[in-house]
Amino acid sequence: MSGLAIENLSMRFDLPNGSSVQALKDVSLTLAPGELMSVLGPSGCGKTTLLNIVAGFLAPTEGQIVMNGHRVRGPDRERGMVFQQGALFEWMNVRENVSFGPRMAGKRERDWAQTVDHLLEVVGLKDFKEKAVYELSGGMQQRVALARCLANEPDVILMDEPLGALDALTREKMQGLVLKLWKETGKTIILITHSVEEALLLGERLLVMAPRPGRIHTEYRLPFADMGVNADLREVKKHPDFGQKREEILGMIWDMEEEIMGRSETAE
Numbered sequence: 001m002s003g004l005a006i007e008n009l010s011m012r013f014d015l016p017n018g019s020s021v022q023a024l025k026d027v028s029l030t031l032a033p034g035e036l037m038s039v040l041g042p043s044g045c046g047k048t049t050l051l052n053i054v055a056g057f058l059a060p061t062e063g064q065i066v067m068n069g070h071r072v073r074g075p076d077r078e079r080g081m082v083f084q085q086g087a088l089f090e091w092m093n094v095r096e097n098v099s100f101g102p103r104m105a106g107k108r109e110r111d112w113a114q115t116v117d118h119l120l121e122v123v124g125l126k127d128f129k130e131k132a133v134y135e136l137s138g139g140m141q142q143r144v145a146l147a148r149c150l151a152n153e154p155d156v157i158l159m160d161e162p163l164g165a166l167d168a169l170t171r172e173k174m175q176g177l178v179l180k181l182w183k184e185t186g187k188t189i190i191l192i193t194h195s196v197e198e199a200l201l202l203g204e205r206l207l208v209m210a211p212r213p214g215r216i217h218t219e220y221r222l223p224f225a226d227m228g229v230n231a232d233l234r235e236v237k238k239h240p241d242f243g244q245k246r247e248e249i250l251g252m253i254w255d256m257e258e259e260i261m262g263r264s265e266t267a268e
């Protein structure tokens with residue numbers, strides 16, 4: 001079976017003081033190839049833990065990840081990761097960063113050059129390929145990170161707050177780029193964000209998680225990502241359903257935060 005299945009996933013972290021944290025409890029969902037899902041939820045609800053387990057960086061206490069019919073047992077090129085800070089190699093220029101994966105896989109330049117140059121063009125960095133990482137703005141560095149991830153030809157791209165460190169205008173441009181890459185490459189994408197607007201704009205599926213223990217609270221199927229592929233994102237945000245969903249989800253997360261605050265005040 002192709003696609004990604006998250007099956008009955010639970011994760012408990014045992015702490016040195018003998019207590020433990022139930023970061024995830026019985027999380028299950030499946031993603032068909034090419035689906036784009038955003039994940040939202042209050043701090044500590046297990047978003048990053050979930051992504052790290054899908055990436056294969058962490059082994060769950062219970063449950064499993066099944067990717068294209070086989071069980072995930074560790075990191076693999078089929079699942080690429082993009083972090084909040086690009087995690088680029090400072091000592092390599094842009095093209096060297098983007099071609100890192102294929103070069104490490106032992107491919108010769110003539111086998112990767114065309115793909116890498118095409119990716120640099122798609123992310124708008126064709127004229128910057130010889131530049132050093134430190135010469136780039138934050139937005140440009142995230143473009144390099146996206147291109148470097150795509151150069152590995154993953155089936156799934158996992159993004160942990162990839163646009164969180166960018167200024168508002170750059171962030172908006174990058175949201176458009178994420179949608180463009182999604183449509184052009186047909187990759188399956190899971191994107192964690194703390195921004196309700198971003199989750200609405202970029203998620204054809206939007207997962208709201210709840211904390212303590214981390215679990216799925218509500219899932220939406222939304223039209224806005226598809227709309228945003230061909231339209232100005234600002235126009236999409238003016239859609240009456242967009243505003244209505246934003247208020248609904250903000251209220252939902254607000255209530256969760258209130259509950260957490262209430263619980264910790266009672267505990268004091």
Ligand SMILES: Nc1ncnc2c1ncn2[C@@H]1O[C@H](COP(=O)(O)OP(=O)(O)OP(=O)(O)O)[C@@H](O)[C@H]1O
Nearest residue numbers: 013021022023042043044045046047048049050214
């Ligand atoms: N390595 C670890 N050891 C112990 N506890 C951990 C570890 N990693 C995560 N946790 C705990 O698991 C819970 C979920 O953490 P996680 O980072 O996945 O949440 P998150 O939703 O991504 O939070 P944020 O939005 O703040 O990034 C939290 O209570 C966190 O403190």
